[in-house]
Each structure stands twice: as structure tokens, then as C-alpha cells.
Amino acid sequence: MKTFKEILENRHAYAKSWKAKTGRKVLGFYDTYFPEEVAYAAGLMPVRILAEHEADDVTDRLMYGNCYCTRDMLNQFARGRYDYIDGLVSIESCQWWYNAFDTTLIMFPDLFSHYLFTPDYLDARTSKDVMRSELSVFAERLEEWLGTKITDEKLDDAINVYNKNRALLRRIYELRRFDTPVILGSETMEIMLANQVMDKAEANVMLESLLSDIEKREPYQDCVRLMLLGSETYDVSLERLVESLGANVVVDELDNGTGCIANDVIPLKDRLMAIGLRYLGKPHSALKDSIWRRRQERIFQLYEDWQADGVIIAKQIYCHPHGTDMYAVWKLLRERNIPYITFERDTTLPQEETRLAVEGLISQIEPGRTRIAGWSRSGAKTG
Numbered sequence: 001m002k003t004f005k006e007i008l009e010n011r012h013a014y015a016k017s018w019k020a021k022t023g024r025k026v027l028g029f030y031d032t033y034f035p036e037e038v039a040y041a042a043g044l045m046p047v048r049i050l051a052e053h054e055a056d057d058v059t060d061r062l063m064y065g066n067c068y069c070t071r072d073m074l075n076q077f078a079r080g081r082y083d084y085i086d087g088l089v090s091i092e093s094c095q096w097w098y099n100a101f102d103t104t105l106i107m108f109p110d111l112f113s114h115y116l117f118t119p120d121y122l123d124a125r126t127s128k129d130v131m132r133s134e135l136s137v138f139a140e141r142l143e144e145w146l147g148t149k150i151t152d153e154k155l156d157d158a159i160n161v162y163n164k165n166r167a168l169l170r171r172i173y174e175l176r177r178f179d180t181p182v183i184l185g186s187e188t189m190e191i192m193l194a195n196q197v198m199d200k201a202e203a204n205v206m207l208e209s210l211l212s213d214i215e216k217r218e219p220y221q222d223c224v225r226l227m228l229l230g231s232e233t234y235d236v237s238l239e240r241l242v243e244s245l246g247a248n249v250v251v252d253e254l255d256n257g258t259g260c261i262a263n264d265v266i267p268l269k270d271r272l273m274a275i276g277l278r279y280l281g282k283p284h285s286a287l288k289d290s291i292w293r294r295r296q297e298r299i300f301q302l303y304e305d306w307q308a309d310g311v312i313i314a315k316q317i318y319c320h321p322h323g324t325d326m327y328a329v330w331k332l333l334r335e336r337n338i339p340y341i342t343f344e345r346d347t348t349l350p351q352e353e354t355r356l357a358v359e360g361l362i363s364q365i366e367p368g369r370t371r372i373a374g375w376s377r378s379g380a381k382t383g
């Protein structure tokens with residue numbers, strides 16, 4: 001547990017030491033639709049660019065009106081935090097990510113860069129071939145850049161490593177379904193975030209050992225169980241605040257939570273098609289759920305399977321994918337009498353305001369309203 005936390009906190013040092021150890025390159029990406037397996041098969045370590053909060057005197061004139069996470073991503077490049085990144089990829093996704101990508105390349109034109117089109121209408125008949133062709137172009141660009149060949153054997157190895165990684169993370173989420181879970185929401189999100197900046201083969205070894213340790217842990221007490229929705233998250237301050245109030249985030253429907261571990265690559269002779277199908281078939285993000293909406297039912301299923309008592313929707317200010325999707329989520333929650341709160345944040349968490357809102361949500365949740373019994377307001381198990 002401690003190792004994941006340390007890697008997350010020292011992620012730049014981790015990547016630099018990985019480069020020194022392996023002599024290989026690091027590729028930055030933004031969105032969880034990025035097909036990491038292809039980059040991994042080329043010998044790269046894909047690293048997700050994560051936002052944090054740092055004083056910013058750069059982005060106001062370059063990215064005014066963007067969400068604060070993407071502004072901070074540019075800010076961190078400008079400050080030299082990502083000086084070990086060799087290349088950057090953006091996919092067809094949120095326009096603010098694209099703006100961060102584009103503006104970073106203006107500042108650092110020598111980076112390898114690629115724009116990968118992932119269809120916006122994931123379920124269209126032509127999307128499979130479009131995705132397959134985009135992956136093939138991407139693979140060729142990597143081969144040319146690195147002077148290597150992405151063979152079927154390398155793709156198989158990458159697919160196995162990534163499938164195993166997702167399966168191990170799903171086991172951690174399964175442990176959170178217990179009435180008395182052995183792992184907290186903040187601990188899980190720390191693992192999820194660290195995993196996104198690590199070599200997945202190494203992460204798998206650490207996850208296996210962690211799973212065997214946490215399954216032996218004394219469980220935490222049964223308490224109010226909350227679900228987290230909204231824009232992707234980059235720290236665990238919200239989960240910790242919830243825990244300080246005697247509740248626990250037991251499940252999420254976030255792009256960098258359940259959204260990135262739900263499905264695997266099913267092996268096929270055409271490896272690139274298999275990888276493409278996995279990304280087209282993963283749970284729709286808010287941005288790509290625009291035709292036949294699927295997210296609402298998925299949210300409800302997760303809510304029921306993890307026996308949540310209420311929902312927190314935390315949206316980033318200026319996040320248009322989640323802003324435009326919100327009405328449909330609210331409709332579902334209202335129709336099914338699910339207690340919820342919605343608030344906006346940036347790369348910081350307004351502690352006192354959020355504390356009041358979460359306290360208000362917890363006070364709405366009474367035994368019998370959502371789950372018949374099993375917890376008390378004090379957090380003690382009632383049997």
C-alpha cells in the first residue's frame with residue numbers, strides 16, 4: 001500500500017529511474033481511451049499525465065477557459081516536471097486535453113507527437129475499421145520513431161500484461177463490495193493513480209503481493225457507503241474527507257476508476273483489431289456517450305452491486321463532457337430516489353464547503369431508506 005502511495009507522490013522520479021534502468025523511452029498520454037498496449041509492445045512506458053495543484057503564471061494567456069486539470073498539465077510541462085517525457089499522444093477526446101497537447105507541443109516542438117482518432121460514436125458500424133486503421137498508423141509511426149518492429153509476439157505480451165493488470169485491479173474493487181471492506185476508497189484510488197504512471201509488469205507484481213496482504217487485513221467497520229461520479233480525479237483528498245466523516249467511497253464511475261478496468265482485450269488473430277474492440281467496448285465515458293446513452297444503467301448497476309447508500313458527483317469547473325451529461329445522471333438518481341450531491345471543484349478541493357455538503361448527504365441517508373440495516377450513523381456495525 002505504502003509503495004503505491006510513494007510511487008504516486010514521486011512519480012517523476014519513478015519514471016526517470018525506469019528510464020535509467022531500462023534505457024527505454026516514456027510516452028505521455030491524457031485519456032483512458034489511449035490504447036496503451038500498442039505503445040507497451042513498442043517498448044515504451046506509457047505514462048498518464050496527471051494534474052496536481054501548483055502556482056501557475058503560464059496558462060492564463062494560453063489556455064484561458066480550459067478546465068484547471070488541463071491547465072495544470074501544461075503548467076507542469078512548463079515547469080520542467082515532465083522533462084523525461086519523450087513523446088506525447090492525444091486522442092480524439094475532450095477538447096481541453098487536445099488544447100493541453102497542442103500548446104505543450106508549441107512549447108516543446110521536439111517531442112515525438114501523434115494524434116490518434118478514436119471514433120466519437122463508438123458503436124457505429126464503421127468504428128471498428130476506423131479504430132483498426134488508426135492503430136495501424138500509430139504502430140507504424142512508433143516503429144519509425146523507435147526503429148523497432150511491433151511483432152505479434154510483442155503485442156501478445158502487452159495484451160497479457162494489461163489484461164492481468166485490469167484483472168488484479170478488479171479484484172481490489174471486488175473486495176470493496178463486502179459490508180466490511182478491507183480496503184478504503186482513498187487507498188484504492190491511490191493504487192489506481194499510481195498504476196497509471198507505472199510499468200504495468202512491475203505494477204502486476206506489486207498488486208499480487210498487495211492483494212495477498214490486504215485479504216488478511218482486519219476489515220474496516222461497516223459504515224455509510226458512497227459512490228463517486230463525475231470528472232476524472234487526480235488525488236484522493238475527497239475520499240479522505242469522506243472517510244474523516246465516518247463514511248467510505250466504495251465504488252466510482254470515473255474514467256480513471258472503474259471506467260479503465262472494466263473489460264479486457266479478447267485475444268484474436270488480428271491483434272490490433274482485438275485491442276481496438278476493447279477500447280470501443282469499454283464503458284462509455286461521458287464524452288462518448290452521446291447517441292444511445294449507456295452510462296445511466298451502468299451507474300445504477302455499480303450502485304446496486306456495491307450497495308452504495310448515496311452518490312457524490314464531483315465535476316471539474318469547465319468540464320463540458322460531464323456538464324452536458326449531468327442532466328441524464330440527475331434524472332436517473334431522482335427517479336430512483338438515490339440521495340446525491342453535486343459540486344464543482346478545480347485541482348484543489350474546497351475543504352470546508354465540501355465537508356458541509358458531504359455531511360448534508362450523510363445526514364439524508366437513514367437505515368431503511370437505501371439499505372435496510374447494517375450500519376449506524378456512528379459508523380458502528382449494528383448487525
Ligand code: SF4
Binds near residue numbers: 232
Ligand atoms: S476534467 Fe473534463 S474538461 Fe477537463 S480534461 Fe477531463 S474530461 Fe476534459
